[in-house]
Amino acid sequence: MRFFLLLFFIGGLSASSDFNRYYCEDIKKPFFKIEEVNGEKRVRPNREGSHYFDFPFNKDKKRRRIFIVGESAAAILYSNNNKPKDQPFFETKDFEIINFGMPAYESKRIKDVVIQSLDFNPDAIVLMSGNNEGFNEPCPGLAFEIKRRYLNVSYNLAKIFSNEREKLFNLSLKIQKDNISETIDRAYEKNIKIFIVTLPYNVFLPPDGERPADKEYISGYMAYDDGKYDLSQKIFEKIVLKDKKKEPFARYYLGMSLYKRGEQEKAYDYLSQSLIFDNRLDRAGTQRNDMLRKLAAEKKADLIDLEKKFLSVSKNNLFMDENLFADGVHWYRDNNPPIQNYFIDEFNKNFFKINSAGGEWLKKDLYNENSASLALSYGASSLSIKTQDGICRINERFFYFWERYLNYGGKTDISSIKKSLKENPFSKDYDEFFLKSYPVYAFEYFSRKGNYKEAESLLSKSKFSKNNGCFIKILASDAARKKDCNKMENLKESFEKNNMADWFYAYSSAAGCGEFEKKMLKEAKQERKSDPKKDSQAKSFSDKAVSLIKENKYQEAEKELEKALALNPYHFESVMNMSYLLSVQGRYEEAKVFLDAVLEDEKELKSENLCSAYMTRSWVLSKMNLLKESQSDKIKAEQVCRKKDKEDSERQ
Known part of the structure; x- marks a missing residue:
């Protein structure tokens, strides 16, 4: 999710060249530069992608200097509106608080910023890390190659085991812990306090990528879409029982089936598993937050438990309400003030032993005129055309954000879509592809809902290539849902041309097209x-x-x-x-x-x-x-x- 998050938090970045500059080139520069202004030394950003800051080199003796360092969760707190050039959010008579949040930075890059910031005499560092701890190191060059080789060796060692995803998650956890531990040690060398922040997350966002195409899986999806949650639960329980690869979608749909049936604790267990086995590792999750809590206790660092705070306003103490989030990890900026006040309360408690009586806390249902546009932009950014094997993949997250777009009052006609994308300046990099393809994906959404009239209406407006693999899969998905074996048979040749015979077999099997199923199974067995x-x-x-x-x-x-x-x-x-x-x-x-x-x-x-x-x-x-x-x-x-x-x- 790194590139995607950059689009939403750094106004000037939209193309891959901008991402490379921000994430790979700027990182080689010092984070800070010192300039003299009217005889006074001032500290300002030296990296192009950084939020603007400007503070005196010499610290104000009357106030405590606190640096917030982290990823996009920290960057959101920079400003309470969407104007990136605004000054940092909160200044008080007791605290000088300066935000160095950098979207997409993982714990290694965050550590490097912290180490450089120690030269400017902070009284405390606030660490916000946990949503970008996957194994992707996309940058060229020797320094990055060393890191990439270390990750690759560790990654391949973990893959030796049958429970590969679990090993990879634990490895990711260890790397993050080691980086944060070293960060704390470096700060302690200069007698600087550390506040570790647990991060909130949305377990209801589906795993990143395409759902597995398998007869059992597809039968489970269709049962879930039909509201037959007892049946979908049984199907996915069976899949999970024999699944050694820790497939996240099996656990996600089992968790959602249980959630719909009111079995909250079991649901939370499986939804949490789907999160930690997600290929992107792009949400902190309770296991990662538990690691941070234990590390804070071991290192005698202070803890700002933002996960716990989000839970305190949710319907139960297991799930953070999804309407608190714009996506999987980012809250709406409207909730910045109570979060900032919570931080200040923790600073007061630590530095001055003052316990706050508490004030307003998080607000829910913060939908406004920008909510639909934001949801559509998230959905548009999740679509992809091709993957390395040349087969088009359908990212399940599109349907999550498309539903949000509709719930926030979004319309499906092309003029409304254009207007909504135009309202969000970060959408410009994928406008053309999205406008051409969205009717096909929206067709799949409405087909799942049983709204075939709306689905067919949208499909007729599509300018998507009829030979595109995603288009063929979506037609097959619709045919399977309707158990239309004639339509399925007509798609067979298209599947074969796109090297997707396995998908055809899965959809036709789920549709109950028995003759096709038996014929293909017999052919497959004979071939083997x-x-x-x-x-x-x-x-x-x-x-x-x-x-x-x-x-x-x-x-x-x-x-x-x-x-x-x-x-x-x-x-x-x-x-x-x-x-x-x-x-x-x-x-x-x-x-x-x-x-x-x-x-x-x-x-x-x-x-x-x-x-x-x-x-x-x-x-x-x-x-x-x-x-x-x-x-x-x-x-x-x-x-x-x-x-x-x-x-x-x-x-x-």
Whole structure:
């Protein structure tokens, strides 16, 4: 989200060249410069993308000097309106408060600014970090290459494990903690106080990127869109149970299904998981804030618990209300005054031992004439045309912001869209593409809502290429929702031309287009089964896994079996070995998933394989205390085994 956030908080930046200058080139310059004005030394910004500040080199002895250093959350507090040239927000008789917030800066860049700021004798530093801690280092050059290589090595080490996303999140957490810890140590060397701020976040914003295209997932989405939250909950519970990759969308939709059904605590657990497994790692989250709280306690730093404050005005103590946020992490500027007052209360408490009686706190539903424009701009910036594999991806966040745009009174006609984009100067970089493509994405939104009349009306106005992958996916999504198998069949060739056969299979399967599904499944199986080279490679991986299992090296064995099944998911030996490996670890539910998959095609199995599969599943079911089902499989196994023995005897 880094480039996107820059558009909203730095008025002069809109193109990628501006981003490169801000994020990669300016960073090489000192953050501050000292200029002499009328015989007095003044400190001013030296980086082009910085907010303006101007303060005397020599500190006012009557006031405490406090620097706020951080990312866009800090930058919002710079001004209480959208005029970037306004002076910093709050000056009091006791405090000189100067804001160095830099949108998109992560903890390493923030640390560098803090270290430079120590030369200007602050009494305290306020640290605001946590929303930009992903693994993207886009800048060229040796200094950035060193960092990039460190991140890549760490990233690849984390990916060795099957729970890759969890390892990556923990690695991101460690890097942030190390950077902040070093920042605190450098400040303490000069006897400067540190205030660590926990950051608020919106768990209701979907994960970044495209939802997985899989029969089960699509069935779950459609159940959720239809308001069948009990069904969508069951579908996504099943997906999450067997999902080792920590897919964020499965957890998001499970969390939202639970939330809609009033199961708040369970909902919060899964929505939090979707946040930390999000590819962008662009929201702080409670785990990251907990790390900051513990670090503050360990380092004896002061804590400004903004997350807790946001929770205090929310409907319950688990979720921060989404209408407090303009997106996933940024509050509306109208709420700056109470937040600023909260900061000053904390400064008074720390420096003067004065406890405030408390004043006004956050206001909700701060929608105004700019809200629709802001939501539309966020939605427009989330759209993308292509990804590295050449396949168009549909970012789910568009639909979240599009709904907000409509709820704030936005209209769908082209003139209203143009007017709304014009009201937000940060939209100019993506106007042309958005105006051409928005009717297609809006069509998908209204189709999900069952408003087919509005959907068709918008689609007729689209100037999007009919061969675009996103356009084809959206038509298939609509056909699946309507269970229109003829329309689905007509899209098959377009999917194949765009190298998206997997998507076609997923949508047609979810639509219940049985003949297409069976035909494609049979073709896919035949293609995989008729490749002796892949079978040989799969067996090699499987054999290696067996050796590792004997040495109790289960994690390594699982990795080898995953390689085998990636080559041929129908390789019987590999599937059976995987089910055994999961069983010996007590992971019976997962083992059953593999055995169920094998037995779906029992007619294609040899007798000895069928006997083995039933016997194994019978044992697994008994461990799950499903005794009736276990007995049924045992009887089937005995019947198959007797039949096999009889056939063997007759052959002899």
